[in-house]
Amino acid sequence: MSNNTQSRLSIALLSTAALLLALALWLWSQQLNASWFSLWNGAGAHLPAAVWANLTLVADTLFAVAAILMVASYHPRLLGQSLLLLLLGGLFVHLIKQGLNVPRPPAVLEADSFRLIGPALKNESFPSGHAFTAMSAASLIALNLKHHTPALLILAIGFLAAISRAMVGAHWPLDILVGSGSGILFAWLCVRLEYRYRWLQSNGWRFFSLILLTLASLALAFHDDRYPDTQALSILASLAALALAMQRYWLPLLRALRAD
Numbered sequence: 001m002s003n004n005t006q007s008r009l010s011i012a013l014l015s016t017a018a019l020l021l022a023l024a025l026w027l028w029s030q031q032l033n034a035s036w037f038s039l040w041n042g043a044g045a046h047l048p049a050a051v052w053a054n055l056t057l058v059a060d061t062l063f064a065v066a067a068i069l070m071v072a073s074y075h076p077r078l079l080g081q082s083l084l085l086l087l088l089g090g091l092f093v094h095l096i097k098q099g100l101n102v103p104r105p106p107a108v109l110e111a112d113s114f115r116l117i118g119p120a121l122k123n124e125s126f127p128s129g130h131a132f133t134a135m136s137a138a139s140l141i142a143l144n145l146k147h148h149t150p151a152l153l154i155l156a157i158g159f160l161a162a163i164s165r166a167m168v169g170a171h172w173p174l175d176i177l178v179g180s181g182s183g184i185l186f187a188w189l190c191v192r193l194e195y196r197y198r199w200l201q202s203n204g205w206r207f208f209s210l211i212l213l214t215l216a217s218l219a220l221a222f223h224d225d226r227y228p229d230t231q232a233l234s235i236l237a238s239l240a241a242l243a244l245a246m247q248r249y250w251l252p253l254l255r256a257l258r259a260d
Helices: 003-029 033-044 049-058 061-072 077-100 129-142 148-167 173-196 203-220 231-259
Strands: none
Touching: 003 033, 003 129, 003 173, 033 148, 033 173, 049 061, 049 148, 049 231, 061 077, 061 129, 061 203, 061 231, 077 129, 077 173, 077 203, 129 148, 129 173, 148 173, 203 231
């Protein structure tokens, strides 16, 4: 992606993040969180549970890591950026989640008043970690692609994965909007930091990230996310990520070590 194209995408992403966070603020001020949840969750009932379950898997950290590893096999800068995102993003989300401990829909609403797919999660609702993961990973990948069409497709999938959290009954719209908006901001920040500081481009930093991403992609094949009909996608994504990493990184590294 050219500098001009990346600059335009960055502006579009920052504008989208600002819009999502402004919408979240308005939703909170108008006390529309519960009514919007009912609207989103009800609309999701028009599609099979397996669709939303697999989209929510896409927003899982292990799946996002596998997707990043696939793209990083052709765009090595993603290795350093993704490790930084995992560290900063994880700290941001979990500190707020555990600090506020906002109850989720299953802890507040009657069981028969909404559609629940998968486990009935009760605590640490705000912000949505899955929405943060989906949009931060999608934004990070998009900022490293050379063409805007696949970048927009990745972002659209990321947004669907984010809103799936309301469709499966796990999060309020406010959680999703804040998680998505902040995820975009953190992805943009990590790209900027990686370009600015040379130590984030070092072989050691990237190699540590490669090890972590490879192990996480392997774990995805055995991951039980407790949602229906997601095992096939988990295994497929895991195998694809591992195969690409092996071809692009690990086999060349082994050949180089043998040559020495």
